[in-house]
Amino acid sequence: MWERNSEALRNRFPAVLAALESAPALENAEWMHDAPALTLCVQGIQLTGACDRLAEAREQASLIRAEATSAIVYGVGLGDLPRELLARTELQELRVVAFHPGITRVAMERVDFSDWLSDSRVTLTLASEEAEIETPFAAQPGELILADDASARLRDLVQLELASPWVAERMEDRREFFEGSLLANRARMALDGDVEELFDERAGETIYVAAAGPSLEDSYDLLRGRDQVLISVGAAMRPLIGAGVRPDVVVMVDGHPDGLRKHLSTDLSALSDSALVYFPVLPPEILELWQGRRLVAYGNHPRWASIAAEIPKGHLWGAGTVTHVAVDLAVRMGASRVVLVGCDFGFSGGRTHARGNAYSRESEVFVGTGTWVHDVNGERLPTLPNLCGYLRDLERYIAAHPEVEFINASQSGAAIAGTQTMKEASLEH
Numbered sequence: 001m002w003e004r005n006s007e008a009l010r011n012r013f014p015a016v017l018a019a020l021e022s023a024p025a026l027e028n029a030e031w032m033h034d035a036p037a038l039t040l041c042v043q044g045i046q047l048t049g050a051c052d053r054l055a056e057a058r059e060q061a062s063l064i065r066a067e068a069t070s071a072i073v074y075g076v077g078l079g080d081l082p083r084e085l086l087a088r089t090e091l092q093e094l095r096v097v098a099f100h101p102g103i104t105r106v107a108m109e110r111v112d113f114s115d116w117l118s119d120s121r122v123t124l125t126l127a128s129e130e131a132e133i134e135t136p137f138a139a140q141p142g143e144l145i146l147a148d149d150a151s152a153r154l155r156d157l158v159q160l161e162l163a164s165p166w167v168a169e170r171m172e173d174r175r176e177f178f179e180g181s182l183l184a185n186r187a188r189m190a191l192d193g194d195v196e197e198l199f200d201e202r203a204g205e206t207i208y209v210a211a212a213g214p215s216l217e218d219s220y221d222l223l224r225g226r227d228q229v230l231i232s233v234g235a236a237m238r239p240l241i242g243a244g245v246r247p248d249v250v251v252m253v254d255g256h257p258d259g260l261r262k263h264l265s266t267d268l269s270a271l272s273d274s275a276l277v278y279f280p281v282l283p284p285e286i287l288e289l290w291q292g293r294r295l296v297a298y299g300n301h302p303r304w305a306s307i308a309a310e311i312p313k314g315h316l317w318g319a320g321t322v323t324h325v326a327v328d329l330a331v332r333m334g335a336s337r338v339v340l341v342g343c344d345f346g347f348s349g350g351r352t353h354a355r356g357n358a359y360s361r362e363s364e365v366f367v368g369t370g371t372w373v374h375d376v377n378g379e380r381l382p383t384l385p386n387l388c389g390y391l392r393d394l395e396r397y398i399a400a401h402p403e404v405e406f407i408n409a410s411q412s413g414a415a416i417a418g419t420q421t422m423k424e425a426s427l428e429h
Contacts (some may be wrong), residue, residue, distance in 0.1 A: 001108065001109055001110055001111060001112050002108055002109045004112055004114045005108040005112065005113050005114055005117065005399050006020075006021075006024045006108070008113070008114045008117035008118050009124070010141060011118075012117065012118070012122075013117075013123075013124045014093075014122075016098070016124050016125070017232065018100075019101045019126055020101050020102075020104055020105040020108070021105075022101075023100075023101035023102035023104075023105050024102055024107050025102070026042065026043075026102045026103065026105075026134035027043075028041075028042065028044065029041070029042045029043075029103075029106045031048060031110070031346070032050055035050030035051070036050065036051050036052065036415040037049065037050050037051055037052055037053045038050075038361070039053065039078065040078060040106070040107060040110060040111075040305045042103055042106060042146060043146065045142050045145050045146050046142050047077050047078055047103070047107065047140070047142045047143060048077050048078050048080060048140070048142065049140060049263065053078065053080050054080060054084070055085045056080070056317070057080035057083070057084040058084055059263075060081050060084075060138045060139070060140075061081060061084045061085050061138055062190065063136065063137070063138045064085065064137070064138055064331075065136065066088065066090065067090055068088075068090065068091065068136050069090060069091060069092045069093065070091070070092060070093035070094070070095075071085055071093070071094055071095075071096045071136050071137065071138070072094075072096075072097065072133075072134050072135075072136070072137040072138075073094065073095070073096045073097065073137065073138055073139070073140070074099070074104075074127070074133075074137055074138070074139040074140065074143075074144070074158050074203070075097070075098070075099055075139055075140025075141075075142070075143030075144060076096060076098050076104050076124075076140070076143065076144065077107070077140040077143060078107055078111050078112075079107075079111055079113045079116060080098050081138060081140060082094060082114050082116045083116050085138075086116055086119055086121065086122070086148035090288055091121065092121060093121055093123070094119075094121050094122050094123070095122075095123045095124075095125060095134075096124050096125070096129060097124075097125050097126070097127050097154070098124065098125070098126055098127060098143075098317065099127045099143045099144060099146065099147040099148065099151040099154070099155060100143065100146050100148045100151065101126065101148070101344060102148070103143065103146055104298060105114035106285075114381050116261055121249050122413065126150075126151070127147065127150070127154040127155065128148075128150035128151050128244075130154050130310055132157065133154065133157045133158055133161055135161075137161075138160070139158050139162060142192040144158060144159060145205065145370065146377070149374065149380075152372075152373065152374060152390075153392065153417070156373070156388045156389065156391070156394055157389065158393045159385065159388070159389075160388075160389040160392055160393070163389065167320070171301070171303070171348070175201065175303075177255065177281075178255075178303065180283060181255050181280065181281040181282070181283070182280055182281070182307050183285050184283070185281075185282070185284060185287070186278040186311070188280070188287060189280050189307075189311050189313070190311055192294040192295065192296050192312055193293060193294060193295040193296065193387055194295060194296060194312075194313045195277050195295045195296065195297035195313060195314040195316065195329070195332075196313070197295060198249070198275070198277070198295065198315035198329065198332070198333050199314065199333060199334070200332075200333065200334045201333050201334065202229055202333045202334050202335060203333075203334030203336075204334060204336045205228060205229065205334065205335055205336065205337075206211065206228045206335065206336070206337040206338075206339060207228060207229045207230075207231060207330040207333060207335040207336055207339070208223065208226060208228060208229065208231065208338075208339045208341060209231045209232075209323070209324075209326045209327050209330050209335070209339070209343070210223070210228045210231070210232045210233065210236045210240060210326075210341045210342050211233050211235070211236055211323045211338055211341070211342040211343045211344070212233060212235035212236040212239065212342055212344040212353045212354050212357045213339070213344025213345070213346075213348065213353065213354065213410065213413050214341060214342075214344060214347070214348045214349040214350075214351040214352070214353060214354055214412070214413075215341075215342055215344050215349070215409075215410040215411065215412045215413045216236060216239055216240075216342025216350050216354040217239070217243075217354050217355060218410070218411060219341040219342065219409050220240075220243040220244075220245060221343070222409065223240070223243075223245045223341065224243070224244060224245055225242060229248045229249070229330075229333070230245070230246075230247045230248050230249075230252050231247065231248065231249045231250075231251060231330055232249070232251070232321060232326070232328045233250075233251055233252075233322045233323055233326050233327055234250060234251065234252040234254070235272070235322070235353065235357055236342060236357070237250060238258065238357060239353075239354040239355065239356035239357055241270050241271070242356045243356075246270055246271065246273075246274065246361060247271070247274055248274055248275070249274065249275045249276075249279070249329070250271065250274055250275070250276050251276075251277045251278070251322055251325050251329060252276065252277075252278045252279070252282055252322065252323065252328045253278065253279040253281070253299070253318065253322045253325055254281075254282075255279075255281035255282050255283065258423070259269060260295045268289060268290065268291055270317075271290075271291070271292055271293065272291045272292050273292060274292050274293075275292060275293040275294070275295055276290045276292060276294045276295065276315075277295045277296070277297050277329060278294065278297065279296075279297060279298065279299060279325075280296055280298075280307075289319075289345070291334070296311075296313045297313060297314055297315065297316045297325070297329075298313055298314070298315045298316070299315065299316065299317075299318055299325075300315055300316070314332075316328045316329055316332065317397065318394070319389075319390070319393040320389065320390055321390040322387065323343055323390065323394070324393065324394060324397065326397075327340070327394065327397065327406055328397070331401055331404055336403075336404060336405065337359065337404070337406075337407065337425075338404055338406050338407070339407040339409055339427070340407065340408050340409060340410070340416065340419065341408065341409045342410070342412030342413075343394075343408070343410065343413060343414075343416070344381075344410055344412070344414055345373060345383060345387045345388070345390060345391040345394075345413065345414040345416075346372075346373055346375065346381035346382060346383035346387060346413060346414045347381065347382045347383065348375065348381060348410070348413045349412055357410045365388075371383050371384055371388055373387075373388055373391060373415070374413045374414065374415045375413060375414055375415060376408065376410060376411060376412065376413060376414070376415050376421065377412075378415070381413070381414055383414070391414055391416065394416065395416060395417040398416070398417070398418035398419065399417075399418055405420065405425070406418060406419040406420070407419060407420050407421070407422060407425045407427060408421060408422075409418070409427075
């Protein structure tokens with residue numbers, strides 16, 4: 001099989017062939033015989049289902065509309081999905097993306113792919129060479145799980161896109177809570193300030209943004225000695241106050257009352273001169289605890305359009321985490337440089353959050369999820385799928401703002417594409 005497949009690769013995709021030939025040999029790759037359908041199992045992960053591979057391929061292919069003239073398949077698998085799509089006469093271009101050269105080599109040693117590899121409509125590439133996802137696409141879940149280190153970012157982007165319908169459903173499930181919160185805060189919203197009052201207030205300056213990741217603890221000296229504005233997410237308030245650091249602005253967007261009470265169970269008199277930027281989904285009794293200036297902001301989701309038309313306030317970008325909102329606020333305030341502290345997007349130092357955060361604990365319970373990102377030292381950092389998605393969305397945001405210099409102060413958290421280290425930015429502390 002390898003001779004036949006490698007000949008097709010040599011004729012059409014010599015660079016991919018070179019990558020497959022130089023890939024380290026894989027262990028623990030074997031056929032799974034004790035199932036209705038024969039499939040290949042690599043390191044305990046099936047490349048396809050073991051019940052009905054062709055029915056599975058048809059189901060996956062249904063993600064791509066029948067009239068599509070071009071498509072992408074993320075993951076080679078055992079070739080069933082590319083073959084299913086190529087049966088469509090309407091399809092003129094199909095790009096197949098391999099996420100692990102070693103696994104693709106193992107599959108090609110056992111299965112004949114030469115028919116679709118030789119199809120003039122097909123292009124075969126490596127995930128490590130792809131910067132962004134494209135649509136329409138279908139994906140091979142097993143190969144995403146087995147993606148090599150060089151393919152990690154594209155893997156995350158594919159999984160993030162696949163999760164989008166589920167996220168939209170969850171937001172719809174919270175519609176009643178959302179609308180009830182707006183109703184409860186309507187009078188307060190009209191009286192409180194507008195986040196736009198802060199826009200361009202710090203043009204050309206450096207602004208620090210603090211999240212509650214474990215590495216926040218390593219930056220307390222840096223933050224105590226700063227001369228610049230510090231924006232903190234709500235979850236970082238307790239650790240910062242406990243370390244003698246007072247943020248200038250606190251951002252809160254999550255309306256869950258129990259979590260907010262835990263974050264606010266500290267002496268808020270230390271923040272009497274700090275501004276609170278909030279989405280009006282926070283419970284009124286929580287907002288009443290804030291002794292300083294309050295500024296209303298809306299998110300970038302269409303669900304904010306109706307209330308924004310009635311009570312105009314500024315909008316801030318976010319894609320699921322308050323860290324996004326805090327970063328966007330820093331940019332909207334005019335920062336030319338944003339320093340990220342505690343923005344770990346993973347369990348650095350074996351913890352979930354900085355000590356002092358209400359939810360901080362040892363992270364061993366999460367390590368078994370198998371989800372990881374690269375840390376700033378190039379090692380695999382255990383994380384959760386949602387944190388992984390937040391990281392990739394932040395990287396996209398950073399790429400869209402080349403006018404701003406982004407610095408990652410963490411020495412143990414996730415590597416964030418588009419940022420510099422403190423040393424590279426001559427800010428090492």
